[in-house]
Amino acid sequence: KAGVTQTPRYLIKTRGQQVTLSCSPISGHRSVSWYQQTPGQGLQFLFEYFSETQRNKGNFPGRFSGRQFSNSRSEMNVSTLELGDSALYLCASSPGVNEQFFGPGTRLTVL
């Protein structure tokens, strides 16, 4: 099976812009989760989608949003970008309640 794919792999934006990141889970996986990784805060959970519904949400401002499509692909959107949003954004898919399998990540740089 193909692994989790994320696009784009690298992104440079300026403050105030918005960005959309995409994630395609492993075939058959219906759960997709998003995490933000920064040197200061480490790995932090953003949100999880299951069958097109948000099932869990982390402690991030409303500028961070996501959605999941009927084919389980997921997108996350960050509006009004801030310098502190620069991070590696990781997507993970899961077949159920156990392990999550991660994609290669999208490196977002906000200038």
Place this chain on the structure above:
Amino acid sequence: AQTVTQSQPEMSVQEAETVTLSCTYDTSESDYYLFWYKQPPSRQMILVIRQEAYKQQNATENRFSVNFQKAAKSFSLKISDSQLGDAAMYFCAYRRSQGNLIFGKGTKLSVKP
């Protein structure tokens, strides 16, 4: 709230030797899962090993094994016969049933030839 603590920011091991990475966690749940993930310089998170809390037997995957002490809320990772390719950041993670992963801060492992 659940927390995961990795007390060793950095560790070093000689090639072919054994190293143990420590992890403790805090939870009031009885049904949960524990994981070790490896993140090499490529930044790809790779699942190394998992442990279900209801299982008393420690998980083993080839050269990787865990020491799961449920009462002590301890979950250490032992890497035997260390190889140069084992050099990476290692993250301990906790997940309650249908919850999100909660990660520790990570341990950077260096392997000396």
